[in-house]
Amino acid sequence: MGIVDVIFGFNALVLVASAIGVISSRNTVYAALFLVLSFVTSSILWLLIEAEFLAIVLVLVYVGAVMVLFLFVVMMLDVEVAAVREGFTRYAPFGVIMAGIVVFELLTLFWARASGLPIAAELVRRAPDASNTREIGVALYTNHVFEFELAAFILLLAIVAAIMLTLRSRPGLKAQDVAAQVKVRREDRVRIVKVPAERGE
Amino acid sequence: MSNELVQFLSVVAPEAIVGTGICVVLLAGLFAGDRARDATYLLSMVTLVAAAWVTGSAAPNGSLTGGAFVVDSLSVVLKMFAYAAVAAVLVYARAYLVGRRMDRSEFHLLVLFALLGIMVMVSAGSFLVMYLGLETLSLALYAMVAVERDAPMGAEAAIKYFVLGAIASGCLLYGISLIYGATGALNFTDVAAALQTTTGARPLAAAVGIGFLVVGIAFKFGAVPFHTWLPDVYQGAPACTTLFVATVPKIAAFSLALRMLGDGLDVLASDWRFLLGAVAIVSVVVGNLIAIAQTSIRRMLAYSTVGHVGFILLGFASGGAEGINAALFYTLVYIVMTMAAFGLVILLSPAGQEADAFDDLRGLNQRSPWFAFLMLLVMVSMIGVPPLAGFWAKWWVLSALLDAGQLSLAIVAVLFSVVGAFYYLRVIWLMYFEPPAMTGARMAPELDLRLLLSVNALLVLGLGVFPGNLLRLCARALGAVSG
Numbered sequence: 001m002g003i004v005d006v007i008f009g010f011n012a013l014v015l016v017a018s019a020i021g022v023i024s025s026r027n028t029v030y031a032a033l034f035l036v037l038s039f040v041t042s043s044i045l046w047l048l049i050e051a052e053f054l055a056i057v058l059v060l061v062y063v064g065a066v067m068v069l070f071l072f073v074v075m076m077l078d079v080e081v082a083a084v085r086e087g088f089t090r091y092a093p094f095g096v097i098m099a100g101i102v103v104f105e106l107l108t109l110f111w112a113r114a115s116g117l118p119i120a121a122e123l124v125r126r127a128p129d130a131s132n133t134r135e136i137g138v139a140l141y142t143n144h145v146f147e148f149e150l151a152a153f154i155l156l157l158a159i160v161a162a163i164m165l166t167l168r169s170r171p172g173l174k175a176q177d178v179a180a181q182v183k184v185r186r187e188d189r190v191r192i193v194k195v196p197a198e199r200g201e
Numbered sequence: 202m203s204n205e206l207v208q209f210l211s212v213v214a215p216e217a218i219v220g221t222g223i224c225v226v227l228l229a230g231l232f233a234g235d236r237a238r239d240a241t242y243l244l245s246m247v248t249l250v251a252a253a254w255v256t257g258s259a260a261p262n263g264s265l266t267g268g269a270f271v272v273d274s275l276s277v278v279l280k281m282f283a284y285a286a287v288a289a290v291l292v293y294a295r296a297y298l299v300g301r302r303m304d305r306s307e308f309h310l311l312v313l314f315a316l317l318g319i320m321v322m323v324s325a326g327s328f329l330v331m332y333l334g335l336e337t338l339s340l341a342l343y344a345m346v347a348v349e350r351d352a353p354m355g356a357e358a359a360i361k362y363f364v365l366g367a368i369a370s371g372c373l374l375y376g377i378s379l380i381y382g383a384t385g386a387l388n389f390t391d392v393a394a395a396l397q398t399t400t401g402a403r404p405l406a407a408a409v410g411i412g413f414l415v416v417g418i419a420f421k422f423g424a425v426p427f428h429t430w431l432p433d434v435y436q437g438a439p440a441c442t443t444l445f446v447a448t449v450p451k452i453a454a455f456s457l458a459l460r461m462l463g464d465g466l467d468v469l470a471s472d473w474r475f476l477l478g479a480v481a482i483v484s485v486v487v488g489n490l491i492a493i494a495q496t497s498i499r500r501m502l503a504y505s506t507v508g509h510v511g512f513i514l515l516g517f518a519s520g521g522a523e524g525i526n527a528a529l530f531y532t533l534v535y536i537v538m539t540m541a542a543f544g545l546v547i548l549l550s551p552a553g554q555e556a557d558a559f560d561d562l563r564g565l566n567q568r569s570p571w572f573a574f575l576m577l578l579v580m581v582s583m584i585g586v587p588p589l590a591g592f593w594a595k596w597w598v599l600s601a602l603l604d605a606g607q608l609s610l611a612i613v614a615v616l617f618s619v620v621g622a623f624y625y626l627r628v629i630w631l632m633y634f635e636p637p638a639m640t641g642a643r644m645a646p647e648l649d650l651r652l653l654l655s656v657n658a659l660l661v662l663g664l665g666v667f668p669g670n671l672l673r674l675c676a677r678a679l680g681a682v683s684g
Contacts (some may be wrong), residue, residue: 047484104453146270150321150333153220157314161229161344162308 008048015041028074036067041046053133210426212272215256215280222248223313230306238299241306245291245313252320253284255376261402268388269327269605275459276324278678279452286449286536287316289653293540294441296650301349308348312445317340324591325460328377336372337420338570339366346438357438357611360428369420369427376413380466383407389465396468409426414461415476418553421454422510423503424484432495434559435503440550443499443675444543447506448536451513458517459525470520478610484511485614489621497557501624502542505583506622509535515614516598519605522679529599529675534582534594534664541579541657545572548654562628564637573632575658580625582661585618590664597672599644605677 016039021034039062046055139149210217226241227249232241256277264271290312298308318338325331343366347359381387383406384395398408420427435443462473488507495501513535516528549561566573582589585596595618602611662669 066233082294138663143267144269144329145209146265147329149220150330150337153223153317153336154333154340156223156227157311157340157344160307161340164344165347165350167402 004048008045011041011044015045021182029071032071035070036063039063039067050126051132053136073183202335207454209265211259211266212270214259215252216317216324218255219248219313219317219320222251223310223317223527224312226306229311238305241309242291242295243310249284249288249291249312249316253281256280257629258285263523264326267327268390269330270321270324271326272324274680275456275678278674279323279456280320281401282318282533282536283316283449283452286452287312287445289540289657290441290445290449292649293444293544293547297439297441297550301439302473303349304500308345308441311341311345311348314492314528315345315445315450319432319449319453322460323456326390326677328381328392328461329387329467331457331461332370332374332377334453335417335457336370341371345433345442345445348438348442352437352439354437355439356437358433359428361662362434365427365430369417372420373423376410376417379406379410379413382682383410386505389460393467396466400469404469407466407469411462411466411473412476413467415473418454418458418461418477419480419514421457422514423507423629424480424508424510424514425487426480426483427507428484428488428507428510430615432500432503433497435506436497440543440547444540444547444650447502447543448540451510451536453530455513455529460515462517462527470627474518475519475677477514478607481511481514481518482610482613484508484514484615489617492624494623496559498546498559498562499557500625500629501628502539502546505621506535506539509539509583511597512598512614514617516601516609518610519598519607521601521605522567523604524598524601524673526672526679527601528592529679530668530672531594531598532674533671534590534661536581537660537664538579539652540590541575541661544650544654544657545576545579548572548650552581559628559631562631565632567637570680572654575654576632577629578658578661580628580663584622588665590661590668591612592665593668593672603638615657 012076015038018034022031022038024036026030037059043055046052046058065132222244226244229244261274261277262272291309292500294308294312297303306574315338318334318336318341321334321337322331325334343359343363345353349355377387380392383404384392385498386392388396396404416427420430422430434446438446458477458570462470462477466473484507488504488509488511492501492504492508495504509531513528513531516524516526516531518524519527547566562576564574578589582591585594587592587593599611599614602608602614
């Protein structure tokens, strides 16, 4: 058993344990932290299959940005834990069925490995100087540049639709009109009133 | 510019034009404010004309490296048809939107986004591009249904459509992943080549994948049992959205079925023909039966769509070039007919209200004999009476079925289109032999709306009297694909 197998076994164990932690811990903040741990361990697993760039991106983007945001939201929202757990027994049979399907799929995976599908092929080892980042860049920005641009349009569409459906201009909304503020003259704001001084009797 | 960039742009020029148009309309709507009402409408029209010009002048063959995106005669014909249909939708929708103070730039923007999705799907050469086009189209449609966000029925319809559409997209994606797992390819030509040399577990995985693909296709067409979103969306959405949802996306659905199943998975045709045949015949039966019980004209048209979609899918299921040719002809004729029908619904909707119940059609002949006559043409064409376009559409699907030796399917289809004649005839009865329900003034819509509706409905008659041109166009478009 080489060092790679030891690293894989250890990280896989931590990954499974932290994944269980995500769904079983009572405190939502702990659950989010367990999710961070599972992201980190899976990024180590990705390193083992020589996907260095994706491993780094997983840590940078998901752990560094998405999960931190997630933690903020969780801490601010103060979710009621008991309310979330109410439906557990009601949905338990459904969960058992889903678990059965997943177990069945895992078993078929072992069968598929023997059946000669392309997914069962050995990992292709690259030369030490092969650049993972470059390959992904070429695939994303040269071979699939059309798909990449299309995805950008889908994001633009999502922005437009989300703003259209949520932005409401309420009547009586107080907003600054900078141009009007700049253009304003003294006469618009100040009225000089001559008040006759009162005479003492 | 480098040579590769020129080559890239020459292939995707129409999409690039529409994409640029989207950005221009977006900025115009943002900065022009209330003055944008006409500006975005005109800019959308200019975009359509420019895209049509570029599509027509470019060479009708070409593809991106690897074949993920192709330009062939089918894509050119379908794109041209999509431009014309979208332009008609914009004209129909304009009066409706202005009358309801909904004429913000978003509607035009979403229509252009949907058009971009349709164009990509029409030209897709790989599962990935097809899926991205489908998502562009679907997201735009969800937003268009909810465009009137304070209307409870519109919001309900949009939520239903969104949830069901997301599940259908998931099914489609799962099917694609299974086929990718079985063949290791995403391009349709590569998938077809890989399936030629199949052994072991591959055909099984691909066949299961086909099952999921058919679910996605049936949902996009609105075929039974994935039709439940149709009546709610048709009834709940604003009439101009319904007009769009009911017509133009069917071009994309046709391409979805033809390119994925016909191009990519032709080796396993016996599998998907059986599935599509089952879905199709159930659609013809259920659509025509449930339509009888409807009291809302929009729900009736929704179930009638289900019946028509059944016929289109029967064309696919019959197999062979003739059946697909008939399916394409039916799709185009269906779009022309449905557009006229919903155009009339828009016309009948008085400002601030929606024409929905059959009562709005009552005595239309006394209020406006010309529009009643146009609606008569459309309804009779939908029944399938010669010499109208709907007759030839049904005729060629049935003859393709008979050529393929599927007599029982053809008999059931004919029987239930006779059943379907009942609810179309009821519309005609209401228009001509019932007194008007409301004592409204004579309808005096805008000139462009009247003109377009007349041309649209007379096109149904024209295509019926001279079906040869459109049929030859369909055959020529498909020649590049199947032969």
